[in-house]
Amino acid sequence: MTGSLRGPNDPGRRDRIIDAALDVIAEHGVTGTTHRRVAEAAGVSLGSMTYYFDGMQHLLIEAFTRLAESMSHRYRALLDAARTTQEARAAVVELICGPEYGTSRELVLIYELYAFAARDPALLGVTRSWMRASRASLGKHFDPRTARGLDALVEGLSIHNHMDDEPLSREEVAAIVAAVSAGAAPGGRG
Template sequence: MCTVVRMSGERRPRRHDPGRRDRLIDAALHVIAERGVAATTHREIARAADVPLGSMTYHFASLDEVLAEAFTRHANAAADIFDERLGAATDRASAVEAVVTLIRDDLIGSPNELVMAVELYVAAARNPALRAVTQAWMQRSRDALQRHFDPTTARELDALIEGLVLHSVLSTDPMTPDQIRHAVERFLR
């Protein structure tokens, strides 16, 4: 009778767990999107990742560090999507098409995208480290647009995209793909 009896629900046996830090950052992202930065606590992230509370302070110096890394990861992923969509375009017409698709499928289509962006903006308003993340993200978006449009147009278009997504998601009647296309083409006309 030397087997260890596990009372109350299966103990977690993982001791050495490389990549746990990564999983914690992903868990943090999930919590931010689901519950908001305000509800993103050490305990909540640990629960989401099924990891003991002490593991948080072991892997991160502070909660701010977790937030910064999480937002950085998200911003990079979002910028990658921009690059992909626009990198596939060959001429101006397909670039316009890429922008419409981007807005429809990647920005409005996955509702977390806007939540993450707005959460980041608010957090950045009080936290310089996050402001840098925001600015790097915006720069990458603009750069992607500049592959097909002149700098001034790229900047203005970038702003238009953000405004369209914001108003579409927050509005009671979201914009249809046709309305989005109309707005973009009108601006680039």
């Protein structure tokens, strides 16, 4: 294992640990995530974990923050590219049905985040921040109430389509998005 360890001046070590933590969480769940498993997955010494993180709680917050920021960036990019309400609706459909957002691995990580955040105020803060960012992206095209409903729809339909043995088709999702957003004022007006 020593051949995979990096020297003390390894500037990417902290990022590798965070990425490895997400991999371990996806494979073993939060309850099965240990310092040892993360260190092994990151190719770092177990002792170096405490140099970067003051405990598992700190590492989990950093890992889930990275997940939320990464997914939020893609969410925002799709909605920022929309110029009309119709394009914004299409972007919401893409968020639910497309391959870029909510891969199977990411959905498993989201389940883990939600379950853990329900019992942990610090991770609840990560989740709430993510929801605010999502709603702000949607708010460029829809009024606040509609943005909130669409954000919940993105989460809910993504989860249902991932779990269901007969997921909704893109056309069915588009019809639901259109119904939820019908009459919504763009840009938060109305």
